[in-house]
Amino acid sequence: MASEILEGFIHALELIVSGDRAVLEITLRSLYISGTATLLAIIWSLPLGILIGSRELHGKRFIKSFFNAMLGIPTVGLGLILYLLLSKSGPLGVLHLLYEPSAIIIGQAILVTPIVVSLAANAVEDVEPEIKDLARTLGATEAQASLALFQEALPSVMLAVVASFNRAIAELGIALMLGGNISGLTMVLTTATTLATNRGEFALAIALTIILLFIVFGLSIATNMLKRE
Amino acid sequence: MRKTVPLWLATVALTAIVSVAASTYYFSVASKGRRTLVVSTTTSLYDTGLLDPLEERFESEHPVDLYFISVGTGLAMQHAQRGDADVILVHAPSSEEAFLTGGYGVCRKIIAYNFFVIIGPTTDPAAIRDLAVSEALRRIVNAGRSGNAIWVSRGDESGTHIKEKQLWASAGFNWTLLGQEPWLLESGAGMGRTLLIANERNAYILADIGTYLKYFGGGLISLEVLVSEDKELLNVYSAIAVNPDRVSGVNFEDAITFIRFLISDEAQKSIEHYQKDVYGRSLFHPAVNLLKEDTEPILTQWIREFAFFNGTECPTEYRRGHPELYE
Secondary structure (H helix, E strand, C coil): HHHHHHHHHHHHHHHHHCCHHHHHHHHHHHHHHHHCCCCCCCCHHHHHHHHHHHHHCCHHHHHHHHHHHHHHCHHHHHHHHHHHHHHCCCHHHCCCCCCHHHHHHHHHHHHHHHHHHHHHHHHHHHHHHHHHHHHHHHHCCCHHHHHHHHHHHHHHHHHHHHHHHHHHHHHHHHHHHHHCCCCCCCCCHHHHHHHHCCCHHHHHHHHHHHHHHHHHHHHHHHHHHHHCC | CCHHHHHHHHHHHHHHHHHHHHHHHHHHHHHCEEEEEEEEHHHHHHCCCCCCHHHHHHHHHCCCCEEEEEEEHHHHHHHHCCCCCCCCECCCHHHHHHHHHCCEEEEEEEEEEEEEEEECCCCCCCCCCCHHHHHHHHHHEEEEEEECCCCEECCHHHHHCCCCCCHHHHCCCCCHHCCHHHHHHHCCCHHHHHHHHHHHHHHHHEEEHHHHHCCCCCCCCCCEEEEEECCEEEEEEEEECCCCCCCCCCCHHHHHHHHHHHHHHHCCCCCHCCCCHHCCCCCCCECCHHHCCCCHHHHHHHHHHHCCCCEECCCCHHHHHHHHCCC
């Protein structure tokens, strides 16, 4: 069995070097879907996370616990719930989103929302006491103080964004349930890996996994390097 | 301001990656304007690769893109009832009959058949080689209860699992009770993964011949075929269009075009020859001419007994005005 992992690794390099059209398409689609999902999630999650982290809200502890708990939601469970909503006979069936890339984008955006919210809230909370007070003592207005706070929390927020993207691109349940793994339309790296495994094409499955790892690993290294500068 | 620079850099980088990927992706699929047909299919047809050449041929002849969703027979019917599929390819005649009488399916056509196989370790601890199915299952139960054999079941309401439950029943066992015995494991997974589990455990298992040959030929499993080509192991695949009168918004016209394509000589030949050169035998056998011309009376009789309803593959009230499919 170990020889298959080695074979898979060699196969992965071959596929990357030769620029295999099908694999390239699947990889680009994965980047597009999970990247868009992450950006979409940021639009609503980042303000929410900063709000929760920077204000003394009523029931704050409950809200934070809720998002912390949602971090661990099984993707196939979330996928099933969204399938029932988006199915033609479901309440959102009229939108005709099922088995389209946009269905996966929405699903993954919902999946990573708790990650961005939780990590952003924690990041803002961690820096709050010192910075905001310091800014105010230096004569900053409330808005300027909040900006200073946000800037201080940025590296951690960046990390939240990267973690979200990684979770989105590596998940299987939602892509399978909402996308249907349709060749040429909704097949992404994880669903293609599953299909290759089911077909007994282990070298291809390993190769796809290695491409996925390259993306996730490369992005993490890039963020770390940027953070250090 | 020291730390805003990396953020902007990173944001720009991320946006760039996304937009490049998105535009490349859309560029590649932009030239469409074609209709789509969603086909929920049993895994054994799709995961063996049988549908790949058929898809290519069909899409080149018709302005229709086929979207195959590879799931178990149970889930395929669920999809269809909810309006999320236009055609289903399935292999569980008893459930198919319920699907037709429930009003969800019309224009059923039997497209192919093969045989399930009971496979197990080369050592064959329950001594079932070449026995009749019922006798083999009885021996496996005895060996299992005395700790000498393990049976792995799909346990997922797939066509294969439904078949397995029928086989246990006709051998005189109650599936629900059997499932509680420690030597019977339910994988809850697809055929391929269940084969791998059975292989690790040196267990007996019911498998479709197509997936088995793919895994065995690829050296992924070493389990052997012990019982096969028995009437009880017959496996019949049908295509059923989803009834637009019952389920709104389905693409019925293209569904019929696809079914007509599946029963054409061209597609039937493709089914017969699929990977025959690799495995030295057909993974699936075409059924249309066999049933029409009655070339092998015994086999035809088996299919009629097993997969016909009221003496026909599709009673007239479920044909929805397409008599040409049954000429």
